[in-house]
Every structure is written in C-alpha cells, then in structure tokens.
Amino acid sequence: MKVDVLLGLQWGDEGKGKVVDVLTPRYDLVTRFQGGPNAGHTLEFNGEKFVLHTIPSGIFQGDKMNVIGNGVVLDPSVFKKEIEKLETTGYDLTKKLLISKKAHLILPTHRLLDAAYEAAKGASKIGSTLKGIGPTYTDKTSRNGLRVGDILHNFDEKYKAAVARHEQILKQFDFEYNLEEIEKEWFYGLEVLKRFEFIDSEQYVNDAMKADKSVLAEGAQGTMLDIDFGSYPFVTSSNTVCAGACTGLGIAPNKIGEVFGIFKAYCTRVGSGPFPTELFDAVGDDIRAKGREFGSTTGRPRRCGWVDLVALKYAIMVNGVTKLIMMKSDVLDTFDTIKACVAYKIDGEEITVFPYSLEGEVEPIYVELAGWEIDMTKMQSENEFPEEFNAYLSFLEEELEVPIVIVSVGPDREQTIERYNEE
Ligand code: GDP
Ligand code: IMO
Ligand code: MG
Numbered sequence: 001m002k003v004d005v006l007l008g009l010q011w012g013d014e015g016k017g018k019v020v021d022v023l024t025p026r027y028d029l030v031t032r033f034q035g036g037p038n039a040g041h042t043l044e045f046n047g048e049k050f051v052l053h054t055i056p057s058g059i060f061q062g063d064k065m066n067v068i069g070n071g072v073v074l075d076p077s078v079f080k081k082e083i084e085k086l087e088t089t090g091y092d093l094t095k096k097l098l099i100s101k102k103a104h105l106i107l108p109t110h111r112l113l114d115a116a117y118e119a120a121k122g123a124s125k126i127g128s129t130l131k132g133i134g135p136t137y138t139d140k141t142s143r144n145g146l147r148v149g150d151i152l153h154n155f156d157e158k159y160k161a162a163v164a165r166h167e168q169i170l171k172q173f174d175f176e177y178n179l180e181e182i183e184k185e186w187f188y189g190l191e192v193l194k195r196f197e198f199i200d201s202e203q204y205v206n207d208a209m210k211a212d213k214s215v216l217a218e219g220a221q222g223t224m225l226d227i228d229f230g231s232y233p234f235v236t237s238s239n240t241v242c243a244g245a246c247t248g249l250g251i252a253p254n255k256i257g258e259v260f261g262i263f264k265a266y267c268t269r270v271g272s273g274p275f276p277t278e279l280f281d282a283v284g285d286d287i288r289a290k291g292r293e294f295g296s297t298t299g300r301p302r303r304c305g306w307v308d309l310v311a312l313k314y315a316i317m318v319n320g321v322t323k324l325i326m327m328k329s330d331v332l333d334t335f336d337t338i339k340a341c342v343a344y345k346i347d348g349e350e351i352t353v354f355p356y357s358l359e360g361e362v363e364p365i366y367v368e369l370a371g372w373e374i375d376m377t378k379m380q381s382e383n384e385f386p387e388e389f390n391a392y393l394s395f396l397e398e399e400l401e402v403p404i405v406i407v408s409v410g411p412d413r414e415q416t417i418e419r420y421n422e423e
Contacts (some may be wrong), residue, residue, distance in 0.1 A: 001209055001212055001213065001214050001215070001257070002215075002248070002255050002256060002257030002258075003031075003089070003205070003209065003215040003217050003245065003251050003255055003256055003355075004027075004211070004214075004215070004216050004217070004256075004257045004258060004259070004260065005216075005217045005219065005242050005245045005256060005258070005259050005260065005264070005319075006019060006020055006023070006216060006217065006218055006219060006222060006260040006262060006296070006325075007219030007222070007223065007240065007241070007242060007245075007259070007319060008219055008220075008221060008222030008240065008259060008262055008263075009222060009224075009261045009263045009276070009312055009315035009316065009321070010095055010222045010223070010224055010263050010264060010268070010269075010308075010311070010312070010315070011221075011224045011225055011231075011260060011267070011268065011269035011270070011273075011309075012039075012221045012222040012225055012266050012269075013040075013268055013293075013302065014262040014263055014265075014327055015042075015069045015168075015221060015262060015264065015293070015328065015408060016041055016218060016220070016236065016262055016304070017041025017042050017051075017052060017056070017057040017217060017218075017309070018040070018041075018042065018043055018044070018045050018327070018408065018411065018413070019045060019260070019406065019416075020056070020057035020058060020216065020218045020326070020408075021045070021057050021058070021060055021260060021417070022059040022378075022413055022414060023041045023059035023062060023216060023260075024060075024064055024216070025061050025062070025064075025214060027058070027214045027216065028064065028065065028068050028208065028213040028214050028215065028216070029058075029064065029065050029066075029067060029203075029205070029208050029213055029215045029216070030056045030059075030067070030216050030218060030219075031056060031063075031066070031067040031069050031205060031216070031217050031218065031249055032054070032055075032056045032062055032066055032068050032069055032072050032218050032219060032220065032221050032248075033066070033069045033070075033071045033072065033083070033217050033218075033219070033244055033248030033249045033421055034069075034071040034072060034134060034219070034221075034240060034244045034248045035072065035073070035133070035219075035220030035221055035238055035240070036053075036054060036072055036073035036074060036078075036106060036131060036132075036133055036136070036220075037053040037054055037074075037075050037078040037079075037106070037131045037133075037237065037297070037339075038053075038128075038129040038131045038133045038220070038221070038236060038297060039052075039054075039220035039221065039297065039364065039373065040052075040295065040297035040298075041053075041057050041220070042217075042261075042280055042295025042296050043057060043060060043413070044061065044411045044412045044413065045412060045413040045414075048089070049411075049420040050086075051296045051297075053063075053078055053082055053084065053297065054060050054068065054072065054074055054075070054078060054079050054082060054091070055068070055079075055082055055083075055086075055097065055217050055237050056068065057218055058093070058216065058218070059086070059091065059093055059097065063095075063096055064096065064245075065096055065097075065098065066093075066096055066097045066098070066100045067097075067098045067099075067100070067201050067204065067249075068098070068100060068201075069100050069103065069197075069201050069205075069217075069249040069250075070101075070102035070201055070202065070248060070249070071082060071102070071238065071244060071247055071248020071249065072103045072104075072131075073103065073104045073105070073106050073133060073136040073140075073238075074099070074103050074104070074105055074106060074188030074192045075105075075106035075111075075131065075132060075136060075186075075381070076105070076150065076186055076187075076193045077108075077130070077182070077185045077188070077189040077412075078106075078178070078189075078194065079188045079189055079192065080174070080185075080188060080189035080192040080193070080309045082154065082190055083403050086367060093196075093380065094195055094196060096202065097196055098197050098198075098199045099148055099150065099154060099193070099196050099197070099198050099199065099201075099314050100198070100199060100200070100201035100202075101149030101198045101200060101201075102145065102147055102200075102201070103147065103148045104136055104137070104140045104145045104147055104148075105131070105136070105145070105147065105148060105150070106131065106133070106136045107130040107136075107146065107159070107162060107166070107186070107258065108163075108179060108182040108183050108186045109114040109135075109162070109163050109166035109167065109179065110132030110135040110139070110166070110408045111130065111131065111132035111135075111171070111182070112130055112166070112170060112175070112179070112182075113132070113134050113135040113169060113170065114130050114131065114132045114134055115130050115175070115272070116131065116170055116173040116175040116176075117134065118130065118134070119173070119175060120173060120393050124142075124232055124272075125272060125417065126233065126235075126271060126272055126273070127234070127270070127271025127272040128188075128271065129271075129297050129298055130294075131297075132180065133155055133236060133237050133238075134236075134237045135166075136237075136239060137237035138237070139162070141228075142299070143150070144165065145161055146158055146159065148193070149198060149230075149311070149405060150260055150310075151190065151193070151194065151198070151242035152198070156271075157319070158209055159179070163179075166272065166365045167179075170317065170402075180272070180322050186226075186295060192227060193358075199362075201249065201250065202249065202250025202251075203250075203251065204253065205249050205251060205265065206250065206255075208328055209251070210344075212363055213246075215289065215381075217248075217396050218238055218248060219244070220238075220240065220388050221236050221238070222240060222315075223240060223241055223315035223318065223319060224269075224311060224315065226238075226239055226240040226241050226244075227239055227240075227317075229314075229318050229385055231273045231274050231358055234271065234272050234273025234274070235273075235306070239393045240318055241319050242256065242318075242319040243295065244301050252256070255413040256320075256321050258290050259319055259321045259322050259323070259368040260321070260322075260323050260324075260325055260327070261315065261316055261319055261321030261323070261324050261402070262325040262326075262327060263307070263324065263327065264291075264307070264322075264326070264327050264328045264331075265307060265311060265324060265327065265329045265331065265332050265353055265392075266287055266291075266304065266305065266306055266307050266328070266331065266332065267304070267305050267306065267307050267308055267311075268291075268293050268302040268303060268304050268305070269302065269303045269305075270295050270298070270300050270301075270302045270303065271300075274358035274359060274362065275303055275305060275378025276305075276308060276310075276311075276341065276358060276362045276363075276364045276365045277305035277306045277307070277308045277341045277346075278303050278304070278305040278342055279304055279306070283335075284303075284304045284305065284331075285304075286335075286361065287304040287305075287331060287332075288301060288302065288304045290331045290333075290334070291328055291329065291331040293303070296311055306338075306339040306340060306341055306366065307339075307341065307396075308341045308364070309340055309341055309342050309396075309399050309400065310341060310342070310343060310344055310351075310353070310354055311350060312353070312400060313352075313400060314353075314354035316400060316401075316402055321402050322374075322402065323402065323405045324325070324400065324402045324403065324404045324405065325356040325404070325405065325406040325407075325408070326393075326396070326406070326407050327408040328408060329351040329376060329389065329407055329408065329409055330375075330376045330377045330408075330409045330410050330415075331342075332372075332374065332416060333363070333369065333371075333374065333375055333376055333377075334371075334373060335373070336368065336370070336371045336373060337368050337370060337371055337372040338368070338369045338371050338392060339364065339365055339366040339367070339368055340367050340369065340372075340396070340399075341364040341368075341393070342363065342365055342366070342367050342399070343364075343365040343377055344362045344363065344364060344365065345363035345364075345365055346360070346361070346362055346363075347361075350365060353405070355382050367395070367396060369388070369391060369392055370388045370391070371384040371388060372387075372388040372389045372392075373388075374386045374389075376389065376409045377410045377415060379417060380407055380417070381417060382407070382417055382419050385407075403419070403420055405418065405420055406418055406419070407419065
C-alpha cells in the first residue's frame with residue numbers, strides 16, 4: 001500500500017495532531033518525517049488534553065505502531081519529558097514507538113547556538129522556538145551531525161568533539177551559558193531514549209508497505225515555513241512539504257498516496273516574518289481569543305488573520321494536495337462577515353500567483369462572504385451545516401479546486417465531520 005501524507009498548508013498549528021489522531025484507526029503505522037520539538041501537536045479526547053512535540057500523534061489509538069523517521073531531529077531531554085508525562089497518565093510507549101537510527105540528535109550546544117544566533121540577529125530575528133532546530137539541521141547538511149545510531153558506537157568521543165566545535169563558535173558571541181546544567185538533563189534523556197528500539201526505519205516502512213500495511217505520514221510546521229518554499233528566511237530548517245516525507249522516511253515518490261492538506265478557516269502565524277492577511281484590529285484579537293491562539297510549544301500569542309487563498313493555492317500546488325481538511329470553523333461562528341484573500345496588490349499591481357518575496361507593502365484583496373452566526377460545535381453531520389457555511393465551503397472548493405473532506409468544529413476528537421463519505 002502507499003503512504004498517505006498529512007501536512008500543514010499555512011504557517012503551522014493548523015490542527016495536524018488532532019486529525020492524525022482521528023485518522024489513526026484507519027492506518028497500521030503512523031510516522032513523523034521532519035521537524036522536531038519546535039512542533040506542538042495538540043490532541044483532545046475524553047476530557048483529556050495532550051501536546052506532543054517529537055512523538056507521532058498516532059499513539060493514543062490502540063496498538064498502532066509509531067515511527068520517528070530519519071528526517072526528524074530529536075532532543076533527548078524533550079523526549080524524556082514527553083515520555084514521562086505520558087507514562088504518569090498511563091501510556092507506555094516502549095512497544096509502540098520505534099526510532100530511526102538516522103534521525104539527528106539535537107545536542108545541548110545546538111540549543112545554545114540557536115539562542116546565540118537569534119540574539120545576534122536583533123530586530124531581524126526569525127522568532128525561532130529556540131529548540132536547536134536550525135543548528136542541528138545545519139550540522140546535518142555540513143556533515144557534522146550526530147545521529148541516534150551513534151549512541152551505540154563511541155558516543156562519548158563523538159559528543160565531546162561536537163561540543164568542542166560548538167563552543168569554539170559560541171566564543172564569537174557575547175553570550176553567557178551554563179552547559180553543565182542542561183547537559184545533565186540531556187544525558188538523563190539519553191537513558192530514556194535507549195529504552196526504545198532504534199531501527200533502519202526506511203527498511204521498516206518499505207517492508208510494511210510491501211506487506212500491505214497502511215502508513216500515515218504526519219507533517220510538522222506548515223508549507224509556508226518550508227526551507228525552500230516558505231517565506232524565507234522566516235522559515236524552519238526542514239522540508240515541510242510532501243517531498244519531505246520521501247526524504248524523511250526513505251519512501252519513493254511513486255509510493256505517495258493521498259496528500260491531505262490541512263488549513264484553518266482563517267490563518268495564524270507565530271514568530272516573525274511576512275503575513276499579508278494579518279489583522280491588527282479587534283477582529284484579530286477576537287479570533288485569537290476564540291481560537292485560543294497561543295503557541296502549544298512556546299505559549300506565545302499567535303498572529304491572526306483571514307484565510308489567504310493566494311498562499312493556499314501555492315501550497316496545494318507544491319504538495320500535490322488531493323484532499324483538503326478545514327479546521328477551527330467554529331472559531332468564526334460569531335462573525336457576521338468572513339473575508340478571504342483572493343489576490344495581493346504589490347506596487348499597484350494585482351497578482352494571484354504567490355510571489356518570490358512578501359517583503360514590503362502587500363495589500364490583500366478580499367472577497368466578503370456572509371457569516372453563519374450559529375454555534376457549530378455540537379454538529380454531527382454536514383446535513384446540519386447552515387446555508388452560509390455551505391456557501392463558504394463551496395467558494396473555497398471552487399477557488400482551490402480540491403474537495404474539503406473533513407471539517408473540524410472543535411478541538412475534541414469527536415468534533416470532526418466527514419464529507420463525501422463513501423463508506
Ligand atoms: P498542530 O501543530 O497543527 O497540531 O496544531 P496545534 O495543536 O499547535 O494548534 C491547534 C489548536 O487548535 C490546538 O489547541 C487544538 O486543540 C485546537 N483545535 C484543533 N481543531 C480545532 C477546531 O476545529 N476548533 C477549535 N476551536 N480548536 C481546534
Ligand atoms: P507545528 O508542527 C508554528 C516557527 C517559529 C519560527 C520559525 C522557525 O506545531 O505546526 P524554528 O524553531 O523551527 O527555528 O522556528 O518557525 N515554527 C512554528 N510555527 N507551528 C510550528 O510547528 C512551528 N515550528 C516552528 O515560530 O517563526
Ligand atoms: Mg502546533
């Protein structure tokens with residue numbers, strides 16, 4: 001069987017964790033293919049709430065196997081916290097979580113470097129989550145990284161060499177740090193990590209496909225944060241797009257099945273960088289309050305705005321999205337009008353194709369639609385959808401040319417409505 005991919009089409013936090021959890025019963029294997037603890041994926045069910053950073057969101061639905069792929073960067077201290085929190089609530093993952101030997105390790109000094117680089121950037125900082133993502137991927141591509149598989153071979157020697165190299169770089173910055181303290185926590189984390197099986201995940205995933213097992217690949221971040229196609233340089237350091245699932249898991253492009261593209265009924269961004277439809281008024285504040293738009297990883301308030309179809313069309317194109325999933329429709333329940341950006345005005349010219357750069361003045365051109373002003377959070381089927389909401393869905397499907405197969409009307413697993421259901 002092929003691998004279905006679920007990924008974000010905006011600037012992250014679209015609700016990937018919730019939907020992966022909802023879809024997991026249909027799959028044998030759930031995998032993560034890029035990113036690391038910069039991600040925060042929230043799941044809610046049976047009155048409980050969990051935020052996952054490195055661990056795939058398929059762990060709560062029965063005994064499905066979960067794999068952390070080679071494209072992920074893993075911080076043992078964050079991993080330890082995640083595992084311990086799950087264990088205290090009764091979830092033992094040792095038998096259902098496998099880790100790629102080729103996944104790169106985030107070292108304590110990677111986190112320090114992240115902080116030093118960001119501080120040095122001053123006003124032009126990226127707004128990184130400071131989890132060490134950029135420096136770890138930099139070491140990977142400059143062929144200096146340490147991988148999970150290294151833990152089993154002369155690790156101390158390799159670790160010391162990497163730290164010495166990083167400390168040399170840190171000397172160039174006016175940056176104080178206490179390495180010993182964070183190292184202690186990190187090495188405890190390493191012991192927790194060692195309780196898990198390290199595998200050649202590319203072989204494992206391909207063998208599973210050959211044995212007719214179904215695989216879901218869970219993206220982190222979103223397309224507009226992709227290192228190649230996002231709003232560079234205000235991006236993360238991995239390929240968040242569909243191609244990242246091929247390199248981050250070791251699966252061939254012709255083995256990709258459905259590509260689920262997930263987006264919010266509006267749009268958010270956390271951290272710095274351009275955001276054409278950002279709202280600086282009471283409407284933006286209202287969306288933030290109703291959508292509880294505060295970062296799952298850092299707690300930072302998320303910037304909020306209307307849905308941006310120029311960016312969404314671009315994201316659908318580079319990912320080859322076959323099915324759309326719209327999240328957080330309920331957050332717009334009280335608005336009398338909803339806006340959707342259909343073009344940008346740059347230097348007096350109206351464009352509908354996503355441009356090279358969003359720096360400078362970008363004026364969003366909006367289409368206004370009637371709001372539905374009805375509480376949708378308890379709805380169970382699309383038959384209950386108000387007329388204005390159906391009109392919003394039809395408008396989006398016509399513009400985006402891809403069907404919206406799931407609509408989410410609340411954070412809980414149950415608040416999920418499927419459309420075009422053939423079963
Ligand atoms: P992810 O990073 O893509 O997994 O998304 P996050 O978990 O960072 O952010 C999504 C937030 O929205 C979380 O707090 C979810 O619990 C919440 N959420 C998901 N779907 C819905 C929805 O349909 N309605 C509302 N109101 N909240 C939702
Ligand atoms: P999930 O998977 C939203 C943003 C940061 C910053 C930029 C670079 O929960 O959707 P990094 O730490 O990668 O160096 O930060 O990317 N960012 C995210 N924004 N959701 C995320 O993940 C993000 N991961 C990174 O805020 O602007
Ligand atoms: Mg998130």
